[in-house]
Amino acid sequence: MTHDRSDALFARASTVTPGGVNSPVRAFRAVGGTPRFIHAADGARLTDVDGREYVDLVGSWGPMLLGHAHPEVMAAVREALARGTSYGAPTEAEVDLAEEIVGRTPVEQVRLVSSGTEATMSAIRLARGFTGRDLVVKFAGCYHGHVDALLASAGSGLTTLAVPGTPGVPETATALTRVLPYDDRDAVAALFAEEGERIACLITEAAPGNMGVIAPDPGFNQFLATTCAAHGALFVSDEVMTGFRVSKTGQWGLDGALEGWQPDLMTFGKVMGGGFPAAAFGGRTDVMQQLSPVGPVYQAGTLSGNPIAATAGLTTLRLATDGVYARITEVGDAIKDAADKALSDAGVPHVVSSAGTMFSVFFTDGRVRDFDDAQRQDTAAYAAFFHAMLDRGVYLPPSAYEAWFVSSAHDDAAVETILAALPAAAAAAREAARG
Ligand SMILES: Cc1ncc(COP(=O)(O)O)c(C=O)c1O
Structure with missing residues (x-):
């Protein structure tokens, strides 16, 4: 799976922009590898400059409640x-x-x-x-x-x-x-x-x-x-x-x-x-x-x-009507349940955590109430999970400390892509997990 054009752009970007990005977390430093450069977005999907499509769970870090290019x-x-x-x-x-x-x-x-x-x-x-x-x-x-x-x-x-x-x-x-x-x-x-x-x-x-x-x-x-x-x-x-x-x-x-x-x-x-x-x-x-x-x-x-x-x-x-929030809740619940199951089946310690329709998965066990708890995460396991999802066409936040954002444009096919990717990603996390 090539990402030649993203790699080439990243090399150019790194010459003229510190770290090749205009906001640090985009650089993939927390998960390794080079960032995908995005060419276009529509609904729940991003298309990178190499023509690969991803179901987006970043949503521009939150703004895209209705999906891209509504x-x-x-x-x-x-x-x-x-x-x-x-x-x-x-x-x-x-x-x-x-x-x-x-x-x-x-x-x-x-x-x-x-x-x-x-x-x-x-x-x-x-x-x-x-x-x-x-x-x-x-x-x-x-x-x-x-x-x-x-x-x-x-x-x-x-x-x-x-x-x-x-x-x-x-x-x-x-x-x-x-x-x-x-x-x-x-x-x-x-x-x-x-x-x-x-x-x-x-x-x-x-x-x-x-x-x-x-x-x-x-x-x-x-x-x-x-x-x-x-x-x-x-x-x-x-x-x-x-x-x-x-x-x-x-x-x-x-x-x-x-x-x-x-x-x-x-x-x-x-x-x-x-x-x-x-x-x-x-x-x-x-x-x-x-x-x-x-x-x-x-x-x-x-x-x-x-x-x-x-x-x-x-x-x-x-x-942003009630119907939008109902759909986001439905999609979020499906993803949370499937992630929980996949990670449990693979024996990966994790906590699925949500506030209203916003959620994330901590790669740790026990209660997560504050920053000290959150920092006990196994970030290497998350990095492996992230890349396995990316390889299967799902774009997660490139950091274990970020929320996963869904939109009302996440249709059933998009959800299916995410659910289908989870078991292999959980297995990859298990491989990388500490101890
Ligand atoms: C809770 C909160 N406050 C403030 C900010 C800063 O917003 P901006 O990145 O638009 O400056 C963020 C960004 O993620 C945020 O999550």
Whole structure:
């Protein structure tokens, strides 16, 4: 099975771009081999530059809820394109998209930006500006984009002090960040007891999807919201991945609506951009009114609310009906069950983990509640599994720590391709498994 053109492109790319890719995980470093360069995508399928087809379980890392090149999204985008690509002035599409987000989620006002990173960065700045405080709290293993202050890992020992997670982030940038273990109420309570008056906000993935998928323990988000409120800190629920994916509204719709908590601020991205660079942050009106030009907290963007991106996002959200979520649930369940069975039959330790319609498979046994648990995975087993699936025409995330994304365009044939590939992939994982 050749991938000569992908290999040739990767060689060219590596000369002019660090690692040959424009976002690290695409490089296949975690699984070995060279990345496939994609030529086209349609529905549930990708076609690479060598003409090979794959059933896609990455979905552009989440945005493609309706599958690739959905005819109605494409038509809306074509119509918008004919009217120009960017004006730097307000448009109707932005208003429509903002109303759609406000209508589906607890946020009262929203501002559009171009990436999830920008959304979380801006939300934190706003929280600091609103509260006049400086500390930001996050959880180990939660990813909120490559914001300096959030690219932090937990310090050694029992301390919650954050250390920069990468060269290039100075200690001063993370000195005001505190990192806690996920799902650890005692650690949250202790930190707020000690430093609560300095905490501007706590940010969490509404359901973690960046250390593999972990469903929050029932009541955990509610506990966070209550703790923040008790200390005058803002609760920022990052729904860049979960928003409009886990359910029609996101994780908030799953447990927030049930448990009755409300975030002060939320961040969105991925699905709401319909495959274009669009993201958003929003929340309580009194907080959002602190933003420039009404309030003193500055935030801006040349391409913010870009009319093509707003059109794609709006069309996607309007098409994301109950039927779409029902199909995604059905497809996800079929894949989860089959993966579980194949890995069990092959004797590969694993945990199938989901939050709403989002899921992943951890190549470990035991409970996975936090980043330490997730890191016990056998990544060599996953790499073998990944390549066996790829060889059989299934494109999984090239890392054991990522969610598997399905779409409503995953038809029965696509599901069949996945199910047919699983037993051999499980056997390959068994071969590669440690011990
Ligand atoms: C929960 C979460 N927040 C923020 C981001 C950053 O978004 P972006 O990659 O668009 O900057 C991501 C990206 O995967 C994410 O999953």
